[in-house]
Amino acid sequence: MFTLPQKDSGTPTTSPGSVSTQGLHSNRGDGLEREGSRKPDQKPLKLYGVGDPTAMFFSDSPYLSSRGSTIKWFWDSAEEGYRTYHMDEYDEDENPSGIINLGTSENKLCFDLLSRRLSQSDMLRVEPSLLQYPDWRGHLFLREEVARFLSFYCRSPAPLKPENVVVLNGCASLFSALATVLCEVGEAFLIPAPYYGAITQHVYLYGNVRLVCVYLESEVTGLETRPFQLTVEKLEMALAGANSEGVKVKGLILINPQNPLGDVYSPGELQEYLKFAKRHELHVMVDEVYMLSVFEESVGYHSVLSLERLPDPQRTHVMWATSKDFGMSGLRFGTLYTENQDVATAVSSLCRYHGLSGLVQYQMAQLLRDRDWINQVYLPENHARLKAAHTYVSEELRALGIPFVSRGAGFFIWVDLRKYLPAATSEEEMLLWRRFLDNKVLLSFGQAFECKEPGWFRLVFSDKTHRLRLGMQRVRRVLEGKSQVAEDAPSC
């Protein structure tokens, strides 16, 4: 049932030197939030790619197992980024020349509101049961609250049920647990790329599950209506490609609203993808962690839970967390909603390792219950601030003549800096990224999202105005000094 990992610990394996260094660098500065998946060699095929983290890095340690060495490497690369940024973190007073972080997707706009809410006296309640081992799925009072919360904000046609809810410490854990219980070692999930790269690590660490990328392109062709559009055709091709390589695909990961594209899937599109999955008996994991961070009302976001009929409810699993929508990535609260009791049970079997403090569970329940505060205070304010920040950055970008993708959801803008690369290679992308870092502004580069086209960057705008201004000045400085091409009108 368990096969040994792909490589033998005894044989010293070599990998292209450039690969490991590149991989290491690729995480500098942004290791906090995600791990760029580091695929050494691009497949000749352009439509899909099968990731395999074990193939990339080898070091024999006298202390670690061979998988331990790979795991350690994930940390070292993250550590690298952590150091770079945290050694020289920007601070208005103490370190005004420090690095501005526009790379980590965190909402720093509403800490005032949140701190105030979380410091209210109703948050400080200690009951014996909160201090003891809980129901591993999460305390019932919290699961009930989550069910009510999701029913309301996802506009589910029928009330969602607490028994379908599993609570754990963040979506990272959820990806890990789902990968483990849905896949055997070496099996894979499909994921449209560019995607939030940390998922690579989440599904790999414990699960030893790989990701098969469905590569999307910026160019609008055929029937597509927008850049990086996901189509069933592309899904089919990637699936077929993986199958032809003997990789068994067990599921499809959808991030909606999308990270890093800041776009949302329409209900029609969702239905198509879900039907595709049903045809191939694939599980669909829908990560809706930016669900309430859709700040343009015109966008019309639809949760998968709002669909009248799911094509395959038993294989549709929805994830949500407070990390993004409530700007509390440090609080580590994530939740799974699935009608499949086998999956819920299997995931909660692992919850022992992904538990959340009882006191925090209590606080979360209090927070989610406070619909008045959420609806009257938090969401309107949060959306207004997001929108203002977004407007500011997008105008800056327009002024610079830089094309970008962003439709009013999420904390980031997907920026097209291809024209600033002398050659369309990931090395050049890296050089530009480093130039940004040298100028004390941290962005995330496309390769970390498995983007096929070098030159795309993700720029996070959900930060305080003064930092954002300074960050954009630094971006501008780099680009103006570096700009190789005359300014173009924004193309999208």
Add this chain to the structure above:
Amino acid sequence: MSGPSDMPSMPYGQMRDQALRNRSIHTQLMEMVLSLRQTVEDNITQLMTRHQQQDLALEKQRHNQAVRDQEAFLGHLMFQMLHYLQSGATGDRSFQPPDASMDSRVDVGGGQQAQSSRQTCQTFYQWSDFEDTFISYDLSNRGTDISALYHSSFQDYNTYQGNKYHKDKNILGYINLGTSENKICIDLLAEKLTQTDMLYTDEDLLQYPDWRGQPFLRKEAAWFLTSYCKAPARPDPENVVVLNGCSSVFSALAMVLCDPGEAFLVPTPSYGGFIFSTHLYAKVELVPVQLESQVTEASAYPFQLTVDKLEQALLGAKIEGKKVRGLVLSNHRSPLGDLYSRDSVMKYLEFARKYNLHVMIDEIYMLSVFDEAIPFHSVLSLESLPDPNKTHVIWGTSKDFGISGFHFGTLYTRNREVASAVSSFGYLHSISGVTQYKLCQLLQDREWVDNVYLPIYRFRLQEAHRYITDKLKVLKVPFLNRGSGLYVWINLKQYLDPCTFEEELLLHCRFLDNKLILSHGKTFMCKEPGWFRLIFAARPLLLRSAIQQFHQVLVEQGQDWGVKQLEDAKKEELSTSQPAAPARVDELCPEPSGKPDPAWTVPSASAWARVPCAQRRRASPGEDSDTDCASLSAGGGSSSSASAREALAALQGSCALPSALSAPSWVSEARPRGFRALDSPPPRWTPRARPSRPHGARGAGARPAPTSTPPQPLCPAEGPSIGWAAGGGGAR
């Protein structure tokens, strides 16, 4: 480590898978049909016998239930066969033949945790003894395996969660003395954690953390360990990794130190959660170093771990082709309630170095040593470690602070590679920033810890321990505990007939039927059937109810065997003291000697606690002063006078005995509770004596020999002595 720990020792599913995979579909189907038939037959038999035993009111209900289960089970089997035929025998979809354990709830995933008293003995039995057939076509094999292991392991716990005892609201609920949780200081913690300084939120706490743990917390943890482990040098915060619980730390360690299929050595009986943590994610095997309760030349006290045994186990594993990468130790020893001496620890570490093994030391009960006379030596206190790069220490607040719900576990290792690799799992095992803040506040308030918390905590532990051990003595139940931890390790093999794990499980179920949850020995990978772990770190009222239930069960169990006993007795000579049945429940409640119940406010016996163990031993007559403190507090399975005498000695030696009570007072106290002269036969509700017991049932009586003489089970009595030490199945 943390967690309700009960789980069976082996993931059966896997082995079965492998065995089956090689066979053709026809064989498998054949197997299935046979299994089907067998199941039906078995269950019918079971039902018949059950009817005889159970009272009528329950009978009907159970019958109906059983019929429903039966139907569901059959339906499931048919479905499975059908599905199997349709899907074809693909190699990777391994098939698990159904056991009789199929419960209809499995089909719906068991998501609704057992909320009702549906959990009859039967289901418990089946769930926990066999790997249930949890089959889902949505899950991977390992997912199925994980679910099944979880189900079989946490059934009791989930039942408990759904139906907890409450003194006002639910007096019929389950009393849980099976999960190692410290509930005696919740009032203190609740108070502490409600202080306003605990409610603090700032930006840093709400943002992505350092995945190794917030620097402030790692620093505080390092500082804390320095002072409480008496480390010679201050541990470096860089060597500390903080994750959400010790299970997580252990799981991560297993991942980074072993490749799948490799193994750790673990002395057994041991904390069952190790299996969970090594198996669920990491697929690392545990190779048990099986220890025995019997005192022999090789082991001076029950369950002694020696380097010889370690070497044997290692060798055995090597012969089987297993690659052993490390040794897992817990100190204090779970579930034995014992501590390793400094010398022993050094020996084990030397052994590990010799064979190039990592050592993971779980010191999660570090502060729960409530007998001051017993020194705890953290591995961090050692001046020099044989192999510091391969020594990894685990600690958490679950036990010592009774806040298992906080999920805080920490790894201390000087090996930076290991620390880094484990830190990778920070993403998946992170603790909320606000929780980290609270933990830091808690750990840094040394004044409160030293002057308020620890003294009260230890005093309460002591009192609860005294209460429970007194009761056990009255009930003539032998037990082990050496003044640390939250539980006693008790020996009930005298109630098993035959002395097998099946019977152990039945007894376990009997406890469950009486709404009492204990952990049975098999879940600790104990080699000998009949051992149970009983948690005493609970509030007095709960303990009192629990002990009533406990007694009730023993009476029932005794009566059952009594029937057989009578038959036997007709043939044999009927003993005068034959009905040495335990005292009635209502008699049991007041303390025999009129001693106050351990209401925490009454420091009645607290003075004795200050008396060092050695002193107490000296005070007791007939006690050899160099007795090892580790002892069976009661004479264990053997009812002979010699072992009884030893048991007395053991008692003196053990920390279980209030110093105020010298031997004579014990005798007089014990006398009303079915005291008998030592030359009279042993209590006879115990299982029939069997001519030979290969597993050495008398072993229970083994204790550190006060003199060099090994235990002599049948030595005649001399002088007044005590009677409660009797009751062993070994009486002949």
